């Protein structure tokens with residue numbers, strides 16, 4: 001193993017394992033350890049766990065992955081494939097042997113479906129299913145069929161036989177955009193479509209590839225899925241609000257807000273709270289992991305968070321450029337404040353009239369009949 | 375002016391008066407800071423300023439004070455005198471209460487001329503207070519559930535996090551915001567009615583919330 005220069009800090013565990021497996025694939029020991037360190041950090045594990053993560057990845061215990069797509073835009077697959085350099089992450093997924101993935105496999109048609117059926121049968125209880133896209137349930141799931149079978153049916157077979165299922169993206173996790181009101185196909189997320197399955201949700205539009213790989217690495221290292229929150233999302237990636245890790249947070253606390261797109265404050269990178277940023281309502285590690293090789297994320301680029309990793313975000317986070325949702329039953333232009341002030345004004349007017357009438361009337365003080373005993 | 379002789383009676387015990395004024399003060403502070411949180415002014419001159427930080431801090435301190443005060447009033451409704459008791463807040467549950475409420479309603483709607491005397495709470499008002507306490511509870515639950523999101527592994531989130539799963543965070547924000555206006559609606563009604571009954575009943579209604587004493591035709595030991 002070669003080091004570029006002797007004075008570089010040694011990464012714990014670096015010298016402890018040989019990795020012919022990775023070197024064969026053109027991954028230097030150094031890159032491999034860097035990757036293990038990054039994953040350990042992404043999983044919020046202490047650095048003493050790095051050797052354990054490395055050991056797990058060095059083992060040749062490949063795990064099959066079946067990646068299926070239902071009602072989706074392929075954004076999650078794209079997020080993975082468009083990673084600009086062939087990263088170790090990609091190779092990890094390679095090593096994991098993606099046995100089926102509509103977008104990237106060479107086979108097609110019946111041949112492909114057979115391959116899937118075979119893998120499910122031969123490796124039952126040993127593969128990880130990755131599901132992208134929501135599952136329509138109306139009319140027995142007729143609105144999304146592959147090879148003549150409904151997504152609902154396919155998902156049941158796939159997930160009930162899997163070691164674990166990872167729902168990637170918001171659609172697979174919670175129904176996402178296909179499930180937005182009025183939800184014509186009655187689309188749902190995976191854990192709702194297949195209630196018995198072991199599912200972990202990695203919502204986001206698209207999923208953050210780093211979080212996906214970290215989840216798999218956690219599985220390989222510890223033999224189980226990472227701990228999750230009340231919405232089935234791993235705490236390492238969804239344990240903090242965007243707002244609490246945001247690079248613009250100092251401006252929020254200071255009281256420096258963008259008031260209009262392109263104004264001075266916007267150019268200076270002030271907080272997007274008043275432009276409808278949903279960072280205060282959204283749990284995700286975007287400000288830390290970022291996208292595109294850790295270069296950018298929406299708020300960093302000057303656009304408010306749309307809350308894409310929360311259930312029903314399309315319905316509950318909109319209007320995307322206003323801070324509060326519309327009040328159900330009132331017109332689009334009515335804000336909560338207008339309605340509230342209207343209510344208070346009506347009450348004040350009502351009592352004003354009451355008071356005026358009272359001033360005019362002459363009434364009797366409580367007497368013998370109206371006094372209270374006791 | 376009253377032509378009848380009235381007797382001074384101790385009605386509102388200290389915890390009732392204290393919690394009343396602490397709540398009222400907190401609501402004013404919470405509403406002012408809450409409205410700033412809802413649409414803040416860009417008053418920060420430098421990123422090291424802390425205007426929103428302080429406003430939120432004041433909101434949360436007032437919120438804790440308010441919560442303790444509301445909780446102690448609820449406890450007192452089991453310990454205090456009969457005018458403070460929880461039964462007072464549900465007059466519609468008893469026949470006598472319904473009769474009294476109806477009499478009060480008739481007076482309010484200009485159907486009767488005679489002012490019905492109440493020694494403790496006005497039964498129409500307590501029905502409104504029951505609704506108000508529901509609003510208090512709503513503010514506390516939605517407020518703490520928003521507040522708890524800063525530490526989703528903390529004890530507050532364990533207590534209030536379920537609200538986030540049942541409703542979306544944004545709906546909770548909207549409920550928290552709109553309920554504030556519902557409280558404003560109550561306050562308009564309440565201050566008007568306190569003023570009205572003070573004038574009409576001649577029982578020292580308003581000052582009773584400071585002193586605890588009201589004036590009634592009957593002596594206590596009658």
Ligand code: HEM
Pocket residue numbers: 280324400401404405407408409411412413430433434437438440441513514516517518520521522547550551554557
């Ligand atoms: C009568 C009582 C209260 C009133 C009138 C009030 C009012 C408000 C208002 C108007 C907002 C802005 C909402 C928005 O548009 O996003 C707000 C935010 C908030 N309130 Fe209250 N509130 C009250 C009680 C409480 C309580 C008891 C808590 C408990 C901790 C609380 C915690 C919060 C939190 C955490 C926020 C959001 C702050 C942020 O996003 O930075 N509030 N409040």
Ligand code: HEM
Pocket residue numbers: 390394397398399401402447458494495496499500503506561564565568569579580581582583
């Ligand atoms: C934020 C403002 C206020 C709120 C939310 C509020 C709420 C309440 C509540 C809940 C009670 C029932 C007390 C109990 O049994 O614990 C009450 C009673 C009372 N309040 Fe207020 N109050 C407010 C402001 C005021 C003000 C400004 C006045 C004076 C003009 C006032 C005068 C009274 C009186 C006289 C009573 C006793 C009347 C009765 O129940 O028969 N309140 N108030």
Ligand code: SF4
Pocket residue numbers: 242243244246247248249250252270271272273277278279280299304305
């Ligand atoms: S830009 Fe959004 S997430 Fe960032 S501090 Fe402002 S409101 Fe919070």
